[in-house]
Amino acid sequence: MVGRALVPGARGWSNRRVDSESEDHGTPVGRRVVLGMIGLGAAGVAAGPYLQRGVDAALGAVAGKDPTGLTGLLPGAGGFRYYSVTASVPHRGETDYRLTVDGLVDRPGSYRLADLRALPQDRLVRDVQCVTGWRVPHTPFEGVRLSRLLDAAGVRPGARAVRFTCFDGAYSESLTLEQARRSDVLVALRMQDAGISHAHGGPVRLYVAPMYFYKSAKWLSGITVTDKVEPGYWERYGYDVDGWVGRSNGRDDAPTA
Template sequence: MKRHSVATHRVTVSGLIDKPQSFGMADLAHFPQTVLDRDFQCVTGWRVPDVRWAGVALPDLLDAVGVSSDARAVRFTSFDGVYTESLTLEQARRRDVLVATQMDGKPVTHDHGGPTRLYVAPMYGYKSLKWLGGIELTDRVKPGYWEELGYDVDAWVGRSNGRSDAPT
C-alpha cells in the first residue's frame, strides 16, 4: 500500500450530492471535531479497549456536500481502490461514525489506516475502512471488500456474523 502524505492527502466526496468536493487534512480540521472513547472490536474476537478517536462526524461532512433525496447508502473506498465498504445512509448519519484523523491523541498512522480512516463505533472493525480516499453517495448498499468474502453487510457488534450475545 502506497503511503499518502498528510500534505497531499484528500478525501473526495461524490455521487448523489449537490456539491462534489475534495477535502484535504486542513479542510477536515476546519469542521467541528468529534472525540469518541470506544473499544475497537474485531469480528474474530479480539478487542482494543478505550481507543480515543477524533475527527469529523460523518453527518457533518454529508451536510456540507448536500445529500440528494435519491441517496440511500454511502460507499467508501481506500485511496488505492482495493478496499471498499458501505453503510446505509441512516447508519452513516450516526454521530458515532467518523472520518477519523486522530487515534489516541496523535495523527492516524499509515499502519492504522491513516492519514484518514473511517471509524464506525458500533460495528466490527472491518466496517472501519482504512486509508479512506473516497466517499460516494449511492442509491443502494453495495457489498464491500469483506462482505464479498462472506462477512455480514450489517456488522453490529454482538448482533451479526453469527453472534447473538448483544443486549436487546
C-alpha cells in the first residue's frame, strides 16, 4: 500500500506545499462513501423484507421461462438449494438400498425399494419452506405414510419418539411419536412426480410437510423408535426440535400444512 515514486521532476519541499493542498485536503469523499454505504445497508435491512417479496415475485416469473437457468443463481430466485453436512454421500439404489425399522418395536424389519413401492402410496402437494428462507411452492411428494411402517412394526408401550438416521453417515432427525403418526409425514419415494434424485436425498427421504425442511431428512436409511426425543444434527447446533413452519426458529413464514 505504501510506496515511493522515484519521480525525476520532484523537488522535495518546493512542490510539497502545492501538493499538500491536493493530497491531504479537499472534500472527505471517502468518508462520505463509507458512511453512505452503511446508511444504504441499514436502509436495505429495513426495506429488505418488502423488496425481497417483490424480487421473489419478479424472478419467480422470469425463472420459469429462462432456458439458461442463470436466474437461478440470483438471490431469491426460487428453487431448491443443495445442503449436505458431509463431504460426499454414497449412491444407493435398487440392489443396495435398505430402510431398517428397529428400536422399541415388536417386529424390527428392513425394506428394499421394491418393498416400499409395493405398499400403498400417498401423494401430498404442499409448499416446501427452508429455515434459511427459500420456499418452493406446490411441490408434490409421494410415498408411504410413516405411521403405516410404524404400525407394521408394532410400536411397544413406553415408546415416545422416533429417530431417523441417514446413509450419508452423519445426518439425523427426530420426531415425537405423535408427530410421526401424522398423515402428512411420509417416507417419500417420489418428488415432483419423478423418482427422488440423489441431490434431493434419493432414493428415499423423509417428508415432514408441516415442518421446516431440515426435518425432512435426506438419504433416509434408519427408523428407530425410542423412549425420548434425541435432537437431530442441526438441532444440536441450535435449530428447534419441534420445527413447525411459522411457529419455530424465530420465523413467521406462512404454515405449509
